[in-house]
Amino acid sequence: QKEVEQNSGPLSVPEGAIASLNCTYSDRGSQSFFWYRQYSGKSPELIMFIYSNGDKEDGRFTAQLNKASQYVSLLIRDSQPSDSATYLCAVRSGGSYIPTFGRGTSLIVHP
Amino acid sequence: NAGVTQTPKFRILKIGQSMTLQCTQDMNHNYMYWYRQDPGMGLKLIYYSVGAGITDKGEVPNGYNVSRSTTEDFPLRLELAAPSQTSVYFCASSPPPGTSETEQFFGPGTRLTVL
Numbered sequence: 001q002k003e004v005e006q007n008s009g010p011l012s013v014p015e016g017a018i019a020s021l022n023c024t025y026s027d028r029g030s031q032s033f034f035w036y037r038q039y040s041g042k043s044p045e046l047i048m049f050i051y052s053n054g055d056k057e058d059g060r061f062t063a064q065l066n067k068a069s070q071y072v073s074l075l076i077r078d079s080q081p082s083d084s085a086t087y088l089c090a091v092r093s094g095g096s097y098i099p100t101f102g103r104g105t106s107l108i109v110h111p
Numbered sequence: 112n113a114g115v116t117q118t119p120k121f122r123i124l125k126i127g128q129s130m131t132l133q134c135t136q137d138m139n140h141n142y143m144y145w146y147r148q149d150p151g152m153g154l155k156l157i158y159y160s161v162g163a164g165i166t167d168k169g170e171v172p173n174g175y176n177v178s179r180s181t182t183e184d185f186p187l188r189l190e191l192a193a194p195s196q197t198s199v200y201f202c203a204s205s206p207p208p209g210t211s212e213t214e215q216f217f218g219p220g221t222r223l224t225v226l
Binding site for chain 1: 142144151152153154155156159161169201207208209212213215217218219220
């Protein structure tokens with residue numbers, strides 16, 4: 001059973017701070033890692049993907065992957081109230097078409 | 112370019128009724144997926160398709176059926192609706208995994224209640 005674990009939160013951070021969202025996974029064969037943002041009542045939107053160990057930056061978002069420790073994280077710098085949403089982590093094994101999703105972490109950025 | 116569209120947006124069914132959730136994409140994506148999302152939970156894959164005429168089961172296929180006669184359309188059929196099928200259903204599409212990972216798109220969802 002492939003498992004993807006996220007703290008459901010909510011994670012509350014002040015505006016301008018760095019929000020750190022974490023995700024661990026059980027399948028050592030996992031090769032692709034995704035972060036989705038989902039606003040309340042809306043559909044998920046892919047915001048980051050990573051497949052190599054280390055950091056990947058895109059604007060205010062940084063994804064960090066550590067395959068040895070089986071975790072992937074998402075950092076949001078200069079957090080804004082508009083970043084308040086649920087962030088879903090998804091992991092896909094090599095040779096698979098199908099990602100496994102975590103339950104998501106709720107992020108609240110307060111002014 | 113409408114992306115992924117789903118109909119209806121909302122539906123209330125009685126136990127034992129049947130319905131079809133429609134999903135259409137206009138991006139010529141080979142891969143299409145149906146997920147359900149229960150409150151406070153992540154997405155659970157119901158069925159997926161890698162191309163017209165090819166479908167396969169996901170994690171939670173019981174009580175559902177799909178077909179894929181064209182690249183654009185991937186309807187999800189609920190037979191004999193049960194309260195356990197109350198959920199939000201998302202359709203998604205993408206190119207083959209590993210080709211263009213940023214091109215993953217979800218439809219707006221169908222909120223289904225079975226009473």
